[in-house]
Amino acid sequence: MPGGDRPTEGPPPLPRGWVRHPRERMLITPIVAGLGGMIAFFVVVAIVIWLPIHTFDPPPSTDWAPLSSVALKGRALFAQNGCYVCHSGYTRPQDVRQSLYFLYPKVSQPGDFWGKDQSPNLLGTERTGPDLSQESGWHPDDWQRAHFYDPRFVDPMSLMPDMKSLFSDEKIDQLVAYVEQRSGKSGLLRYAGQLYAKHVVLVNQGFPEPYRGFQGAHKPIVEANGKGLHPPSAQLEEAPNLSQIDRSYWLSGDPLPVTEENLLRGKEVFLQRCVGCHGLKGDGKGPAATFMSPPPADFTDKDDACCGGDTGPGDFYYRILRGWPGTAMENFGDRLSVDDIWRVVLFVKTIPNKTLAKNRLPVPSDYIVWQPTKELLAWVKSHQKLANNADFVKKPVTGPFLQEAMRVFPGLAPGDSMRLNDGKTQLSIQSAAGGIRALYEDMLNRAWSDARARGEKLPDPMQKDIPPTVPGQQ
Numbered sequence: 001m002p003g004g005d006r007p008t009e010g011p012p013p014l015p016r017g018w019v020r021h022p023r024e025r026m027l028i029t030p031i032v033a034g035l036g037g038m039i040a041f042f043v044v045v046a047i048v049i050w051l052p053i054h055t056f057d058p059p060p061s062t063d064w065a066p067l068s069s070v071a072l073k074g075r076a077l078f079a080q081n082g083c084y085v086c087h088s089g090y091t092r093p094q095d096v097r098q099s100l101y102f103l104y105p106k107v108s109q110p111g112d113f114w115g116k117d118q119s120p121n122l123l124g125t126e127r128t129g130p131d132l133s134q135e136s137g138w139h140p141d142d143w144q145r146a147h148f149y150d151p152r153f154v155d156p157m158s159l160m161p162d163m164k165s166l167f168s169d170e171k172i173d174q175l176v177a178y179v180e181q182r183s184g185k186s187g188l189l190r191y192a193g194q195l196y197a198k199h200v201v202l203v204n205q206g207f208p209e210p211y212r213g214f215q216g217a218h219k220p221i222v223e224a225n226g227k228g229l230h231p232p233s234a235q236l237e238e239a240p241n242l243s244q245i246d247r248s249y250w251l252s253g254d255p256l257p258v259t260e261e262n263l264l265r266g267k268e269v270f271l272q273r274c275v276g277c278h279g280l281k282g283d284g285k286g287p288a289a290t291f292m293s294p295p296p297a298d299f300t301d302k303d304d305a306c307c308g309g310d311t312g313p314g315d316f317y318y319r320i321l322r323g324w325p326g327t328a329m330e331n332f333g334d335r336l337s338v339d340d341i342w343r344v345v346l347f348v349k350t351i352p353n354k355t356l357a358k359n360r361l362p363v364p365s366d367y368i369v370w371q372p373t374k375e376l377l378a379w380v381k382s383h384q385k386l387a388n389n390a391d392f393v394k395k396p397v398t399g400p401f402l403q404e405a406m407r408v409f410p411g412l413a414p415g416d417s418m419r420l421n422d423g424k425t426q427l428s429i430q431s432a433a434g435g436i437r438a439l440y441e442d443m444l445n446r447a448w449s450d451a452r453a454r455g456e457k458l459p460d461p462m463q464k465d466i467p468p469t470v471p472g473q474q
């Protein structure tokens, strides 16, 4: 070929002193890439999942308690039915600050989730419904059953699906047991308080135990058995009821004026929140009522509205704010504003005048003014003395059982002693604390022996003897 400087075939010549790189095959073949990817993946899995599971083993917290075998079966139902998809199972610090005394009384600790009966964990992430790690004891079992049968029965605005498919006696009782016993020792203590209060309310008002299992969906509303309900002489008939209301509320009035606006807003609140139990007519015959004992209060009686011993505006306010332990009456303290509670109290006092009728605007002349009776005034005078008035004196109470008794019977002062309306059963803050302690210890012992029978690892027996706490109430 003419022209001497044309390159010949093959690679171009290299500058002097350079060495040609040997020809090589590319190293990142699909197999190498696949293998490398797998190694990277498993290293991450090992660090993020395997290592924590096998090295993070916090000791049980002082609040930890095992689950009874019935509750453990309920836990399986909780998992199978995807409850954890809407309900997380751990309380964060910001939850506790948001609602101090209801549902989120304490921040969860790693040691609260110790033990085999907590595995696989049901922590969840979504909070479509409230976190349920501290649910135990806030509501009695009859509330839980009505709520599972149809959440709209107790909360007309609820979006929770109904659990009618679980309504065989066994299953629903297992689920209720789990919800009521899952919150460690402090939850068992609260549940013991709820059970004790139920006992007191039923004996005092003369009602039978609520239906178990799914019976509540099919039976008529329970009636008082009227067995010798004679209040002991010299004791106000409503005294045991008042013992569940902080004394400072016994005679307080409603701070809001009786205006059309306030009454109308009160009616709206009643229709949105209360009709599932108290009924569209306010007669206590809402769809949830058949599950409950005692059944929801009937507001249609004029005499009760004007002159009842425990139907003053302050009493109603306190019950709606904090609930009525031992009954299904629930705590609206962190769902309704203070003013809305006072407004619904105003409205309830118009119900005997048929203000719940459709398209009926409640007006101030419908409002029934409440007057304390002579007997009530005398009772209050003898029980609101500053010297023995627990509300004002607020001595620090030590001992969880006494604290829980005071939470459930906030109207009892340490020196008080009364009889329930069966004429026999004694009620005092000390006897309540003793009863709550017995119930608590019985449940804890049963859970421990169940866990031992299941062959589970249990902590040092000393852990069991560490007393429970009443979080958020000190």
Ligand code: HEC
Residues within 6 Å of the ligand: 077, 078, 081, 082, 083, 084, 085, 086, 087, 103, 128, 129, 130, 132, 135, 138, 139, 151, 152, 155, 158, 159, 160, 161, 163, 175, 179
């Ligand atoms: C679609 C979401 C969703 C699912 C699934 C769900 N819930 Fe709920 N749950 C809610 C909502 C929202 C509330 C709050 C309104 C109410 O009280 O019904 C609630 C409330 C509750 C409460 C009452 C909390 C309280 O004290 O106020 C309990 C107990 C409860 N759920 C248990 C369960 C159980 C057990 C399951 C499974 C069988 C379940 N939930 C499935 C959304 C859900």
Ligand code: HEC
Residues within 6 Å of the ligand: 143, 154, 155, 201, 205, 269, 270, 273, 274, 275, 276, 277, 278, 288, 292, 294, 295, 296, 297, 310, 311, 315, 316, 317, 319, 320, 324, 327, 328, 329, 330, 332, 344, 345, 348
């Ligand atoms: C889950 C059912 C339920 C819901 C919801 C409910 N209540 Fe109740 N309520 C009860 C029960 C049960 C009682 C106890 C009756 C008894 O022991 O005699 C009660 C008692 C009361 C009392 C005390 C009555 C008295 O004579 O001392 C008032 C006041 C009251 N409820 C108002 C309300 C208001 C207002 C709402 C709505 C914001 C409401 N309740 C929602 C079940 C419920």
